[in-house]
Amino acid sequence: MAAQPDTPLDDLMMAMDVVDTLRHEEGQVARELKADERDAAMVERLRKVYAAQGIEVPDHILKAGVEDLKRDRFVYAPPAAGFQRTLAMIYISRSTWSKWLAGLAAVLVVAITAWYMLVALPQQRAEAALAARLEALPQTYADLVDRIDTLTENTEIEAEAQRLADDGKIALTDGKNEAAFKAENGLRDLAGKLAEVFEVQIISREGVPTGITRIPDANQDAENHYIVVEAIDPDGNVLERDIVSEENGKTVRVDKWGQRVSDTIYNAVRRDKVDDGIVQKGMLGQKLRGELDITWRSGVQEGAITEW
Secondary structure, eight states, rough: OOOOOOOHHHHHHHHHHHHHHHHEEEHHHHHHOOOHHHHHHHHHHHHHHHHHHTOOHHHHHHHHHHHHHHHHTTOOOOOOHHHHHHHHHHHHHHHHHHHHHHHHHHHHHHHHHHHHIIIIHHHHHHHHHHHHHHHHHHHHHHHOOOOOOOOOOHHHHHHHHHHHHHHHHHHHHOOOHHHHHHHHHHHHHHHHHOOOOEEEEEETTSSSSSSEEOOEEEEEEEEOEEEEEEOTTSSSSOEEEEEOTTOOEEEEESSSSEEEEEEHHHHHHHHHHHHHSSSSEEEEEEEEEEOOOOOEOTTEEEESOOOO
């Protein structure tokens, strides 16, 4: 079958223009005429429109334009919605959404990096440090017990150290980490106290009272006497100590405190200071290596104060 010759380009362009003109004229013609008269009226109106413009259009093109209008030829119809159309629209708009996607990806990278550096990594390090410390605890117990044994010959102190180590091992086996660390701290504290060496000396410098007298609330007819003292290590450094005040029961870490003494010591220290402004017998007690308690001069009593 022989193919039909192609429509000349000029005729095609003219037909398109006719259809476009018809779209503007169709509404008015439809209102004025009946359906069976409309086609002829459209052709006639188109002839006049183009004649007014000095354009002569053949009747077959005008009639073809009317027919094309009926078939909606030369009208763009968007493709139906579907998966392929969706993909095409996504591809077309890629320059817009790709920028947002890149920005979102950058924000996510920053957020994830920050979370890892600030949360995950410190947590991992803390967990690793905890595991290493727990693993080393049995040997730590043994080392501390050996150190305490070398510091003292007091069997009661040595037995206390071994008890702390045993309690720590049991807690470690039971997974009670807090109790295991508490046992370690107890051993370290015990070893530290045994290693301490210092003298408790009476303070006789300007600005600090040497002696203090208190009337206890429980007995208004009595007087408690205190000598103000400080702990001095072999290098001459003043040490801080945890002192329990007998006035309020609070433990305070101080570098000087008032130690309760008998009337005899209190009066002797006062006479010593009045003599030349200096306390000659300045040592009130001594803490020796390997011992837990201070060895006091005769007449020193239990009890201390931290404020005056």
